[in-house]
Amino acid sequence: MEIAASLANVTKTFGSTRAADGLTLSIPRGRTVALLGPNGAGKSTAIGMLLGLLPPDSGTASLFGGDPERAVRQGRVGAMPQEGGIIARVTVRELLTFVSGTYREPLPLNRILALAQLTALADRRVDRLSGGQAQRVRFAMAIAGDPELIVLDEPTAALDVEARRELWASMRGFADRGRTILFSTHYLDEADEQADRVIVINRGRVAADGTSAEIKRVVAATTVRVTVSGEAAWLGRLPGVTGMEINGDRATLRSTDADATVIALAQAGAVRDIEVTPADLEDAFVALTTAAAPSGAALLKENA
Amino acid sequence: MPGYIRLELVRSLRDGGYIVFGVIMPVVMYLLFTNLGITPGDKHDAALFAMVSMAAYGALGSAFNNGSGIAEDRAAGWLRQLRLTPLTPAQVVAGKVVTGVLGVVPSIAAVLLTGVLVNHVTLTAAQWVQIVALLWVGTVPFSLLGLGNGYRLSGQTASMANLATMLGLAIVGGLWIPTTNFPDWLRAIAEWTPSNSYASLSWHAVAGEAPGLRETAVLAGWLVVFGLYAMYGYRRAGRTA
Known part of the structure; x- marks a missing residue:
C-alpha cells in the first residue's frame, strides 16, 4: 500500500x-x-x-x-x-x-x-x-x-x-x-x-x-454473560475467554473473541439469557495509556 | 507571491495605525507647520523643506508599521500557516519587504500632493523624479529595521518598539524641527542618524544640489546594519515559530 x-x-x-x-x-x-x-x-x-x-x-x-x-x-x-x-x-x-x-x-x-x-x-x-x-x-x-x-x-x-x-x-x-x-x-x-x-x-x-x-478486541475484552447451572469451570476454557467471574448462577466471561465464545457456548447447548456487551474504546484507551501497556498492543502493532 | 502582496496591502489599507501614522498625521503636521509659520525662512522654501520632512516622516511611519504587522502575524500563528502553504520562507520575507516598499507610496504621495495643491510648491520635473525616487528607495533600511523588530519581539512590544524608534528617528533626525535649530551636540548626533541622512538626500535635491557623499554613506551603512538585524530576527523567529 x-x-x-x-x-x-x-x-x-x-x-x-x-x-x-x-x-x-x-x-x-x-x-x-x-x-x-x-x-x-x-x-x-x-x-x-x-x-x-x-x-x-x-x-x-x-x-x-x-x-x-x-x-x-x-x-x-x-x-x-x-x-x-x-x-x-x-x-x-x-x-x-x-x-x-x-x-x-x-x-x-x-x-x-x-x-x-x-x-x-x-x-x-x-x-x-x-x-x-x-x-x-x-x-x-x-x-x-x-x-x-x-x-x-x-x-x-x-x-x-x-x-x-x-x-x-x-x-x-x-x-x-x-x-x-x-x-x-x-x-x-x-x-x-x-x-x-x-x-x-x-x-x-x-x-x-x-x-x-x-x-x-485485543485490549479490552468483550463481556459475555450467561446463566449456568452446576459446574462452570469449563466456561473458562472456551475459545477467546481470558477471565471469568461467577455470581450465583450468572457467569461473566471476558472474551477477546466474543464470536468464538458464543459459538462454543451454543455448541455446548449452554446459551441461556446470553448477554454480549461490546468493549468500548474508553476501556481500551485506559488500558493502553496506564503504565503497564498490555502485550496485546505490541502484538497488534506487529500485525498492522 | 503577488497574491500574498495583494493580501498584505489590503490588510494595510484597513489598518487604522497605518492610515493615521502613515498618511493622515504627516499631512496634518505638514499643513500645521507650513501654515503656522513654525518653519523659519522664505515661505516657498519652508514649504519645500517641510514637504520633504513630512513625506519622510510619513514614509517612516508606514515602513515601521509594516514591521509591526509581522509580530502580530506571528502571534496569530499566521507565519506558521504560511509555512504550511507552498510559499517558500524567502517568498514570504520578500513579499513582506515589497509590501513595506509599496506601503510607503501613499504616505509620500499624500504629502507631496498636499505640497503641490495646498502650498503651491514648484519644482522642476527632474527634481520631482529625484525626490520621489530618493524618498521611496530610501525607506528600505527602515522597513528592514521594522521587520527585524517584528521578527524579534512579541506583538505589543514590537509595536511599541517600532513606534518609539520611528518617533525617535523622526525627531532626532530633524524631520519635525530642522537640525539647524538643534544645540550642537544634538546636531552632531542627528548627522549620524539614518533618518537625517535619508531626508538630507531629498533636501539637497529640492535645493537643486547633488546628494551628499556623507549622507549617502551613512544611509548605506545603516542599510547594511538593519539588513543584518532583520536577518538575525528572522532566523530567531524561525526557531521559535
Whole structure:
C-alpha cells in the first residue's frame, strides 16, 4: 500500500520531556487515520515533525516518501495546526483566495466554501467569526489547495457538539474525494466514529495501531454473560475467554473473541439469557495509556 | 507571491495605525507647520523643506508599521500557516519587504500632493523624479529595521518598539524641527542618524544640489546594519515559530 506519511524511529526532546521516544508510524494513502492520545502524549510533536515544522532529534519523518518540507512546497499537503491562522482585517473570501492561489491546482473557491460550509459567510471578516466558524475557515485553508493529504491537529478541541458535527461533515466531504486525512484527538468517540484506523500514542510512543475494532478486541475484552447451572469451570476454557467471574448462577466471561465464545457456548447447548456487551474504546484507551501497556498492543502493532 | 502582496496591502489599507501614522498625521503636521509659520525662512522654501520632512516622516511611519504587522502575524500563528502553504520562507520575507516598499507610496504621495495643491510648491520635473525616487528607495533600511523588530519581539512590544524608534528617528533626525535649530551636540548626533541622512538626500535635491557623499554613506551603512538585524530576527523567529 502506498504510504502518505511516516515517522521512522523518531525522537524529540524538549528540555527533560521526551515528546517522541522512538515513534514509528505510517499513514496509508486514502485513509482517515486518528492519532489518539491523552494531552501531552506527543500528538502535536508527531504532527509538527510530519509537517516539517519541527526537526526530529533522530529518526526520519517523511511525506510521500520524501522530505516533508518538499511535499509542502509541492502543495501535496494541507494542514490545520492546533491554533492560529486567523488574521485581522481580511474577509473569508480574500483569505481563501490567497491561500488557494499559493497552490498549483486548488479547488475552485465556491467548492472550498461549500465543503467548509462557509458560503453564507464568504464576505465576513475572519476575525469577527464565532469559534466554530473560525475553525471551519482554518479547515478551509487546509483543503484549499486540494492536497492529497490533510493533517489536522485536534480540529474539534474547544468546539461545541453542533460545531463538531458540522466540521466532521465537512471532513467526510473531503475524505470522499479519496484524500488521506490524519487527525489527532483526545476524544475517543471521535477516533472510533471517524477513523478507518486509530493509532494510540502515549508518552511519545505508539501504544496501539489498528482499526478501532481491532484495538478493542485485543485490549479490552468483550463481556459475555450467561446463566449456568452446576459446574462452570469449563466456561473458562472456551475459545477467546481470558477471565471469568461467577455470581450465583450468572457467569461473566471476558472474551477477546466474543464470536468464538458464543459459538462454543451454543455448541455446548449452554446459551441461556446470553448477554454480549461490546468493549468500548474508553476501556481500551485506559488500558493502553496506564503504565503497564498490555502485550496485546505490541502484538497488534506487529500485525498492522 | 503577488497574491500574498495583494493580501498584505489590503490588510494595510484597513489598518487604522497605518492610515493615521502613515498618511493622515504627516499631512496634518505638514499643513500645521507650513501654515503656522513654525518653519523659519522664505515661505516657498519652508514649504519645500517641510514637504520633504513630512513625506519622510510619513514614509517612516508606514515602513515601521509594516514591521509591526509581522509580530502580530506571528502571534496569530499566521507565519506558521504560511509555512504550511507552498510559499517558500524567502517568498514570504520578500513579499513582506515589497509590501513595506509599496506601503510607503501613499504616505509620500499624500504629502507631496498636499505640497503641490495646498502650498503651491514648484519644482522642476527632474527634481520631482529625484525626490520621489530618493524618498521611496530610501525607506528600505527602515522597513528592514521594522521587520527585524517584528521578527524579534512579541506583538505589543514590537509595536511599541517600532513606534518609539520611528518617533525617535523622526525627531532626532530633524524631520519635525530642522537640525539647524538643534544645540550642537544634538546636531552632531542627528548627522549620524539614518533618518537625517535619508531626508538630507531629498533636501539637497529640492535645493537643486547633488546628494551628499556623507549622507549617502551613512544611509548605506545603516542599510547594511538593519539588513543584518532583520536577518538575525528572522532566523530567531524561525526557531521559535
